[in-house]
Amino acid sequence: MRREIRLSGYGGQGLILAGIILAEAAMHDGHEVVQSQSYGPEARGGASRAEVIISDEPIDYPKVTNPDVLLLMSDQACKRFAGSACQGGTVIVDSGLITSIPETSGVVYKFPITDIAVEATGRSISANVAALGVLNTVAKLVSPESLKNAVSSRVPRGTAEVNLAALRAGIAAAEAAGAER
Template identity: 50%
Template sequence: MAERYEIRFSGAGGQGLITAGIILAEAAAIVEKRHAAQSQSYGPEARGGASKSEVIISDGPIDYPKATIVDACLAMTQESADKYANGIKQGGILLIDTDFVKNEPQGDFKTYKMQITRTAKEELGREIVANVVALGAMIALTGVVSREAGETAVLAKVPEAFVDLNKKAYALGFEKGKALLA
């Protein structure tokens, strides 16, 4: 059986977590030439309600495109943590945005805490790139794709006017993710 890695990005609709999932899938499939599947779901409220994006990355064909046993999960809001931080495998990873997730989900997984949205706002001046900061951190924590593949996929996805901002956001998230591991 091919090695399969499952990542779930969750937060509020409008935070760009569906985009983060698409970028990760493209980093794996297009840049690294691996197999990847991405799926998404929104709460009934769409913008503002809980949403999630799941990415399956594998060395071989993917027979089921939905996450079953999550290796790593990002939770950007309390609602998304409560709703989607379940099913993380034993020894898996949970990354929470501590400004919005106050009641930390419990389980047999490693929880990492980061002020993701505040980092984007205060260090980059733009809260809108919090999803790219989070993506960089998740790639650093999981190693599921290389740093370079993640950056290449981010830069291929953003408009020319925002390349520098997103490059900085990704690098910042990656460095903060690596610091969490230290």
């Protein structure tokens, strides 16, 4: 089975790192995986998107076309990508950052992801990892154990504790909302 995940927002939110973490977790679970990204010339700000494909077979075409799972973390990303979700796909929205959600064929789950991260760690920068906690709890992409390990191994040295706290907060928020599918 091939699952396409698109993480989108603005540059500086750490979404590419989130994509790498998710891909690494899937690899550790024994799946085939491709992670790619696209970004503008800006180092910070601007549109940013990371994509992950997780499959049980070798992955031929490596780009995401109709994401099964879509994370939207800015208004701009929301406008551009909300419509790209596949029929019945999972659309996770940072409701603290996004004011209006255009029409989408996916099922929308709203969480104030950045606020959850700030509350748990005091740092908005950990919103990317909190988002992974939410997203994986809702969409069940990788094993929680692999995700935890991938977070520890991929986040910048010295930030593992903070990021694991953000991950736990994301998972807890999704569980509390009974959003598991």
